[in-house]
Amino acid sequence: xxxxxTAAGFRRGFLEGLALLPGMIAFGMVFGVLAAQVGISVxxxxxxxVIVYAGTAQLLALHAxxxxxxxxxxxxxxxxxxxxxxxxxxxxxxxxxxxPPWIAYASMYVLVDANWxxxxxxxxxxxxxxxxFVGMGLGCMVGWVAGxxxxxxxxxxxxxxxxxxxxxxxxxxxxxxxxxxxKGRADVLPLVIGGGVAIVFERxxxxxxxxxxxxxxGSLTAAFMPRATASADGGARDGY
Amino acid sequence: MGIDPNTTAGFAIVIAVMTVAAxxxxxxxxxxxxxxxxxxxxxTWLKALPLAIMGAILGPIVAHGGLAEFAGFAATIAVYYWxxxxxxxxxxxxxVVAAWRAGVGM
Numbered sequence: 001x002x003x004x005x006t007a008a009g010f011r012r013g014f015l016e017g018l019a020l021l022p023g024m025i026a027f028g029m030v031f032g033v034l035a036a037q038v039g040i041s042v043x044x045x046x047x048x049x050v051i052v053y054a055g056t057a058q059l060l061a062l063h064a065x066x067x068x069x070x071x072x073x074x075x076x077x078x079x080x081x082x083x084x085x086x087x088x089x090x091x092x093x094x095x096x097x098x099x100p101p102w103i104a105y106a107s108m109y110v111l112v113d114a115n116w117x118x119x120x121x122x123x124x125x126x127x128x129x130x131x132x133f134v135g136m137g138l139g140c141m142v143g144w145v146a147g148x149x150x151x152x153x154x155x156x157x158x159x160x161x162x163x164x165x166x167x168x169x170x171x172x173x174x175x176x177x178x179x180x181x182x183k184g185r186a187d188v189l190p191l192v193i194g195g196g197v198a199i200v201f202e203r204x205x206x207x208x209x210x211x212x213x214x215x216x217x218g219s220l221t222a223a224f225m226p227r228a229t230a231s232a233d234g235g236a237r238d239g240y
Numbered sequence: 241m242g243i244d245p246n247t248t249a250g251f252a253i254v255i256a257v258m259t260v261a262a263x264x265x266x267x268x269x270x271x272x273x274x275x276x277x278x279x280x281x282x283x284t285w286l287k288a289l290p291l292a293i294m295g296a297i298l299g300p301i302v303a304h305g306g307l308a309e310f311a312g313f314a315a316t317i318a319v320y321y322w323x324x325x326x327x328x329x330x331x332x333x334x335x336v337v338a339a340w341r342a343g344v345g346m
Contacts, residue, residue, distance in 0.1 A: 019327055039246060048255055054262040061258060070243050071257050078261035084293060085262075089269030091286045094278045096270075104270070111266045120290045165338030168309065171301045172316045172333030176326035178294035179317060187291050194292035195299030202300040214296025215289060222288035223281050 001128065002098020005107075009131030013115065016132075017139015020114055023173060024140050026166040028147020031058055033155035035148070038065040045152040049145050053110065057081035083212040087219075088116045095123045096130055103130070110137025113170075117177045124181075189225065194218025308344065312337035 028049065035045040035058075052058055057078040064073035088111060096104050107130055115136035122132055178191065198214030205213075244250040276282060301309065316333030320326065 023327070023330060040251075044251055048258070051255055052258045052262050054258070057258070057262060065245065070245060070254065074254055075257050075261045078258050079265055082262055082265035084296075085265040086269040087289060087293065089266060089271075090273045091269075091289045093270045093273035094283075094286065105267060108266045108270055109263060117290065124287075163338065163341065165312070165334040165336075165341065168312050168337040169330055169334045171298060171309075172312060172337075173326060173330040174294055174297050175313055175316045175333070176320045176329035178291060178298065179320040179329070180326060181290045181294065187288075190288040190292035191295040194295030195302070196295075198296035198299040199303045202303075210300060211293065211296045214299060215293040218292025218295055219285050219288040222292070223285035 003096045003128040003130050005099060005103060005131045005134070006129055007131065009129035010135035011131075013118070013132035013135025013137075014139040015135075016118060017115065017136040018142060020140055020173075021143040021146075023169040024143025025147035025150065026164075026169050027055055028144045028149075029151035029155055029158075030147075030166060031055060031062075032148040032151020032153070033158070034059065034062050034151075036152045036155065038062050040152070042149060042152040045148050046145060049148040050141070052078070053112070053141060053144070054078060054082055055112070055144065080209060083209060084215060085111055087212065087215050088113075092116070092119060092133075095119060095128060098128075099130060107134045107137075110134055110141070112137060112140055114140050114173070117181075121180060186222075190218035190222040192218075193221045308337050308340035311340050 031049065032042075032045055035048070036042075040048070048058060060077040060081045061074040064070065064077050067073040089108060092108070092111070096107070099107075110133075115133050118136055119130075119133045122129065181187070182191075194214040194217060196214075197217040198210040201210035201213045243253055245254050278286075302313070305313075312333040315336040316329045319332035320329035323329065
């Protein structure tokens with residue numbers, strides 16, 4: 001069975017993306033407030049959120065806003081912060097095999113953390129409807145852009161958003177995703193190695209490469225454990 | 241490079257550069273995997289990737305976090321296994337952190 005792209009899947013994904021609305025609005029507001037602080041207009045911030053559509057990378061790019069080599073600085077900021085997407089894309093490719101290349105490459109434009117996690121859950125359940133992934137990417141964009149507009153427009157009135165715990169929504173969301181991916185003792189290794197290497201990288205190397213480093217270390221350790229191949233845990237159910 | 245992001249043209253160029261950078265990271269791994277055969281070992285690697293990434297995102301946050309974040313994570317896990325819903329769980333964690341910060345007064 002090869003991958004498909006259905007309208008029903010798109011609709012289901014879009015609704016799943018809308019379900020994240022409160023968190024996405026909160027995250028968008030954080031960006032909008034900070035964008036306004038470096039002098040970006042509401043229209044400019046909105047355009048950036050729609051076109052670039054990379055939350056954490058946009059936040060990091062704001063730090064480079066007054067750098068003398070602005071273009072180089074924002075390029076590095078975005079690549080460094082989005083480096084994890086290289087791994088995300090690698091994991092997506094076998095799942096998407098069979099789709100026409102132009103649909104596949106267009107679909108990857110809306111890759112974000114949440115719809116990638118959903119795509120991986122679909123993969124683990126043996127479903128291969130890429131419409132779910134794209135629909136969810138666009139569904140998430142609704143809240144992200146609405147939050148950007150609200151934050152850039154009148155976010156200054158809110159004061160410190162930390163008070164509402166908004167900065168904690170994404171970490172908590174990632175943790176509940178991890179609970180969903182958790183299947184048993186074999187999962188301890190990638191999680192702990194990934195976390196440990198990321199902590200060391202973040203402390204001693206700095207920058208934002210710790211997600212890439214931890215993700216690679218944790219997953220490769222799992223892959224190179226003796227007898228830990230997919231055939232041993234029924235990997236054939238995926239159909240690729 | 242004399243780019244002024246406060247002009248419309250300068251801002252458009254900055255957005256274009258950011259968009260290209262973001263799209264490159266989105267398709268790089270996807271493109272490279274076209275040339276990789278999915279052997280059992282590669283499949284095990286890709287299967288382990290989500291949890292390794294989650295660990296790498298959460299590890300430093302846990303390492304830096306205080307009691308509020310610790311309570312928030314505990315609430316998130318508890319509510320996740322109670323309701324089996326990742327969004328509800330994330331909101332529960334956020335509410336606990338907000339309440340804790342308000343209570344401790346930070």
